[in-house]
Amino acid sequence: MFANLxxxxxxxxxxxxxxxxxxxxxxxxxxxxxxxxxxxxNRVGAELLGYEPDEVLGRQMHYLIHxxxxxxxxxxxxxxxxxxxxxxxxxxxVEDEVxxxxxxxxxxxxxxxxxxxxxEEVVGAVVTFTDITERKRTEAALHAxxxxxxxxxxERTAELSAAHLQLSQAHDGxxxxxxxxxxxxxxxxxxxxxxxxDDLGASLTAMQLELNWxxxxxxxxxxxxxxxxxxxxxxxxxxxxLRRILNDLRPGVLDxxxxxxxxxxxxxxxxxxxGLRCSFICxxxxxxxxxxxxxxxxxxxxxxxxxxxxxxxxEARRVCLSTQAQDRDLLIEMSDDxxxxxxxxxxxxxxxxxxxxxxxxxxxxxxxxxxxGEGTWVSLRLRGVLA
Numbered sequence: 001m002f003a004n005l006x007x008x009x010x011x012x013x014x015x016x017x018x019x020x021x022x023x024x025x026x027x028x029x030x031x032x033x034x035x036x037x038x039x040x041x042n043r044v045g046a047e048l049l050g051y052e053p054d055e056v057l058g059r060q061m062h063y064l065i066h067x068x069x070x071x072x073x074x075x076x077x078x079x080x081x082x083x084x085x086x087x088x089x090x091x092x093x094v095e096d097e098v099x100x101x102x103x104x105x106x107x108x109x110x111x112x113x114x115x116x117x118x119x120e121e122v123v124g125a126v127v128t129f130t131d132i133t134e135r136k137r138t139e140a141a142l143h144a145x146x147x148x149x150x151x152x153x154x155e156r157t158a159e160l161s162a163a164h165l166q167l168s169q170a171h172d173g174x175x176x177x178x179x180x181x182x183x184x185x186x187x188x189x190x191x192x193x194x195x196x197x198d199d200l201g202a203s204l205t206a207m208q209l210e211l212n213w214x215x216x217x218x219x220x221x222x223x224x225x226x227x228x229x230x231x232x233x234x235x236x237x238x239x240x241x242l243r244r245i246l247n248d249l250r251p252g253v254l255d256x257x258x259x260x261x262x263x264x265x266x267x268x269x270x271x272x273x274x275g276l277r278c279s280f281i282c283x284x285x286x287x288x289x290x291x292x293x294x295x296x297x298x299x300x301x302x303x304x305x306x307x308x309x310x311x312x313x314x315e316a317r318r319v320c321l322s323t324q325a326q327d328r329d330l331l332i333e334m335s336d337d338x339x340x341x342x343x344x345x346x347x348x349x350x351x352x353x354x355x356x357x358x359x360x361x362x363x364x365x366x367x368x369x370x371x372x373g374e375g376t377w378v379s380l381r382l383r384g385v386l387a
Contacts, residue, residue, distance in 0.1 A: 280321050
């Protein structure tokens with residue numbers, strides 16, 4: 001039926017049928033024979049190319065509309081994918097080339113070529129094409145917008161990275177400053193404790209010795225002896241207060257006997273002073289562990305702060321301090337049966353902030369859990385400190 005395409009395209013009856021089909025299409029359609037000559041084209045296709053349909057019929061389509069690349073370089077017919085498609089009997093779809101109008105201007109086009117067969121024999125091709133200028137402009141605009149967005153993302157990421165680095169450096173600086181201030185504070189406390197012990201402690205001891213000497217010699221004056229006994233009692237109370245102040249400033253047992261003995265002594269004093277029932281669990285493998293002077297001071301101060309808060313706010317009756325070894329980690333936990341509290345998402349009190357900063361300064365991890373009516377639990381984990 002398609003043995004003579006040129007004759008077919010000029011046959012009046014077939015031409016009318018063909019025109020009805022082609023004119024209903026919304027994109028350009030033309031057919032070519034094996035020589036590449038146009039045998040039909042619809043009006044949409046002709047108008048896209050700037051021709052009347054009759055002006056295109058019989059013309060060699062490659063040299064008419066597909067002769068050059070978008071940069072103006074000539075395209076040999078052997079490189080034409082439309083030509084290759086129907087010569088090789090296969091279909092192709094292309095959207096990265098241009099077609100040329102009558103006025104010599106190119107436009108980006110999407111086209112597809114399908115072979116026309118007469119049985120097994122390829123006798124030509126039908127080509128559909130459309131102007132994709134707007135699509136390319138949209139794609140270019142999207143590409144430019146994407147590139148601009150990526151550029152802004154890169155810039156913003158760089159700004160955020162720089163800000164994060166500055167914040168990290170500032171945070172590290174604050175941690176070092178906090179550790180330095182804690183060290184200075186402990187040294188100052190130790191210095192004040194020594195000064196008080198050496199001066200005020202010695203003076204109070206000497207005064208008590210003198211009063212005792214005087215009391216022993218005033219055996220015949222009951223009134224004088226009562227006054228001397230009252231003075232001795234006041235001096236004894238002052239010595240007890242002095243020992244408590246010295247212990248708060250710098251517990252001597254911490255320097256001489258180590259952390260665990262100091263914590264046990266702290267709990268005993270708290271129980272005697274406040275009425276809290278305090279328990280201390282310290283296994284042998286933990287008791288033999290020494291953390292170093294700075295770390296032991298930090299742990300002692302954290303436990304001291306927790307006990308102080310418990311006495312002031314918790315209304316608790318029992319406090320338990322326990323330690324345990326977990327592989328090479330040391331876990332120190334404190335719990336009470338007090339009224340508990342609702343913890344904020346981020347600590348805001350100076351007590352909680354101070355404990356966290358002290359823990360970070362020695363590489364520790366401090367965790368606090370509490371709910372109203374359920375008491376409070378505090379844990380300090382020191383990683384890799386056990387042999």
